[in-house]
Amino acid sequence: MRTLxxxxxxxxxxxxxxxxxxxxxxxxxDYIAPDVIAAxxxxxxxxxxxxxxxxNEEMLxxxxxxxxxxxxxxxxxxxLGGMIKQNMLQPLDKSRLPNLANIEIGFLDNPADPDxxxxxxxxxxxxxxxxxxxxxxxxxxxxxxxxxxFDPAVLQKIKGxxxxxxxxxxxxxxxxxxxxxPANSLDPAHWKExxxxxxxxxxxWAAFNAASYMRQLAAGSIWVAHAYSSDxxxxxxxxxxxxxxxxxxxxxxxxxxxxxxDNLVIHRDAPRPDLAxxxxxxxxxxxxxxxxxxxxxxxxxxxxxRPYIRPDILEISAIFPDAETLRRLQVPEELPSAxxxxxxxxxxxxxxxx
Amino acid sequence: xxxxxxxxxxxxxxxxCALFGLPLLLMVxxxxxxxxxFGGLEPALDRSEDGYRLNLxxxxxxxxxxxxxxxxxxxxxxxxxxxxxxLCLLLGYPxxxxxxxxxxxxxxxxxxxxxxxxxxxxxxxxxxxxxLLSPEGLLLGVLNALLAWFGLGPVQLLYTPxxxxxxxxxxHLPFMVLPLYVNLERQDPALLEAARDLGxxxxxxxxxxxxxxxxxxxxxxxxLVFIPAFxxxxxxxxxxxxxxxxxxxxxxxxxxEARDWxxxxxxxxxxxxxxxxxxWLAAWLARGKADYG
Numbered sequence: 001m002r003t004l005x006x007x008x009x010x011x012x013x014x015x016x017x018x019x020x021x022x023x024x025x026x027x028x029x030d031y032i033a034p035d036v037i038a039a040x041x042x043x044x045x046x047x048x049x050x051x052x053x054x055x056n057e058e059m060l061x062x063x064x065x066x067x068x069x070x071x072x073x074x075x076x077x078x079x080l081g082g083m084i085k086q087n088m089l090q091p092l093d094k095s096r097l098p099n100l101a102n103i104e105i106g107f108l109d110n111p112a113d114p115d116x117x118x119x120x121x122x123x124x125x126x127x128x129x130x131x132x133x134x135x136x137x138x139x140x141x142x143x144x145x146x147x148x149x150f151d152p153a154v155l156q157k158i159k160g161x162x163x164x165x166x167x168x169x170x171x172x173x174x175x176x177x178x179x180x181x182p183a184n185s186l187d188p189a190h191w192k193e194x195x196x197x198x199x200x201x202x203x204x205w206a207a208f209n210a211a212s213y214m215r216q217l218a219a220g221s222i223w224v225a226h227a228y229s230s231d232x233x234x235x236x237x238x239x240x241x242x243x244x245x246x247x248x249x250x251x252x253x254x255x256x257x258x259x260x261x262d263n264l265v266i267h268r269d270a271p272r273p274d275l276a277x278x279x280x281x282x283x284x285x286x287x288x289x290x291x292x293x294x295x296x297x298x299x300x301x302x303x304x305x306r307p308y309i310r311p312d313i314l315e316i317s318a319i320f321p322d323a324e325t326l327r328r329l330q331v332p333e334e335l336p337s338a339x340x341x342x343x344x345x346x347x348x349x350x351x352x353x354x
Numbered sequence: 355x356x357x358x359x360x361x362x363x364x365x366x367x368x369x370x371c372a373l374f375g376l377p378l379l380l381m382v383x384x385x386x387x388x389x390x391x392f393g394g395l396e397p398a399l400d401r402s403e404d405g406y407r408l409n410l411x412x413x414x415x416x417x418x419x420x421x422x423x424x425x426x427x428x429x430x431x432x433x434x435x436x437x438x439x440x441l442c443l444l445l446g447y448p449x450x451x452x453x454x455x456x457x458x459x460x461x462x463x464x465x466x467x468x469x470x471x472x473x474x475x476x477x478x479x480x481x482x483x484x485x486l487l488s489p490e491g492l493l494l495g496v497l498n499a500l501l502a503w504f505g506l507g508p509v510q511l512l513y514t515p516x517x518x519x520x521x522x523x524x525x526h527l528p529f530m531v532l533p534l535y536v537n538l539e540r541q542d543p544a545l546l547e548a549a550r551d552l553g554x555x556x557x558x559x560x561x562x563x564x565x566x567x568x569x570x571x572x573x574x575x576x577x578l579v580f581i582p583a584f585x586x587x588x589x590x591x592x593x594x595x596x597x598x599x600x601x602x603x604x605x606x607x608x609x610x611e612a613r614d615w616x617x618x619x620x621x622x623x624x625x626x627x628x629x630x631x632x633x634w635l636a637a638w639l640a641r642g643k644a645d646y647g
Contacts, residue, residue, distance in 0.1 A: 057611045064393050064613075082392050160489075160510055166591075168611065207513045207595040212484070221490050338389045338614070345612035346423075352599045353427050 233297025513595025
């Protein structure tokens, strides 16, 4: 009995100490290499606790509902501005982030967060076309244009073998770019045109899918996917390891595409801002930063990471765009108000239901 | 004893009030509020210099009815749920009958088999169906080979409304079988013997004796299947393809993507009302039949 009391006493005494030495990371699933976490834990002598989300809106909804205790969060740029305006974040202490110098200058110029007061660019993904090289060649299809998912004349050759992202923002942007409008257009007439394009293409699509298309692409049951570059990269790794007799290709449509940046930020009520700063500086180290790219094929804004990134990944222009490709990329902007969010939600319901 | 049972009923009552009644009231209130600029809600009470002013609106309900879009989806979900419930009844009734009539030492095992799928996670089971239904899957491979043998073209199942119904029936079947079994197992075999003695055919025995007596079980099972199927969003999301969306998907989107809580609440309330009316109808029908039994 006495031992039990003693043990309990020790446990209670130890709890606050343990709780203090934890960094709570709220991040996209599979968005940091396990080796990086392990290396950081041994450097700081602390523990990293990860929680995951699959969607910016899921993260915002959870925070809006009052979730607490997170130190670091990794929002995309299109929701960053709103988080800053809502006073959810704390300014970064840049004297504690010497590795910030590793970030390529262009990436620090973020209109959602001028001068990077609150955020550090972490990794980016391009929304593009992933395709089965063998099928596309056999059928004589050009995957380097959005027509491959929107033009019925092309689609009839691949009916039921196409998926598009289950995301209103991404699909609207793709249709707008295909029509030659700006990806962030708010003009109702443009949206209507986009809905019409989708209505005609929809019968040829297998599904709206944002979760399992990479597996189906890798299995060969889907031939063309409107997709995130890092997912396509992982599907390709899988296919190459399994030796399936075909390859997965990246096609960045010549009309243009969206590039989405994810940023490291510290929550206003972070219990351990010191550990959070230490962590940001740690992952900005070139060697650590390269690991994410080597693992999931994420685009990397870190100059110092280049020497550590697999050369074959550096060659993929969809992940590391050259100057010409860069000009074709557009950055998604936040919808200005609740009114536009409502309009988008209605647009999406209509697209899906009709 | 009477008093004790009354005390014992307090915790579940408190639980229901706190975790069902209160959230429902909050949802009703939310459906009349304005959405916040960054999600959430505008306060229901505006504070100005001359005191408080109510800041409520009917706008969410107006939007709901403004054209056929949302009502159409509501109707479609209703039909999906109805078809699911009917198919479950069609499949579940003979199964429940079989289990209820089998030797008592088998019954436990057979019931276990019905409940067994619940031991693995719901989403994992749906993912398993995705593999089975995919064009390269075993099930569809065999089916299409058979069809080709008869000179018919290959069919697609995954990403069709048929896949949604199939998965919904699969997931909800035990909810139909269990209440039906409980009812059928309790029926007195002497009633059937009496009917046979009086010259009823097998069909008449079923239609005039077993079926009317089992109606409370039928209503309970149908309600247990219909209600969750009506609000389902995970299955249409996973296997529904471009045509399979249901009202549950729209409600989920309002909270998780559009950050439009008032409209999501309004949709959910309309759905809850439809379900309440139906549940009341089922309970009323069941009670009538139980008296008569």
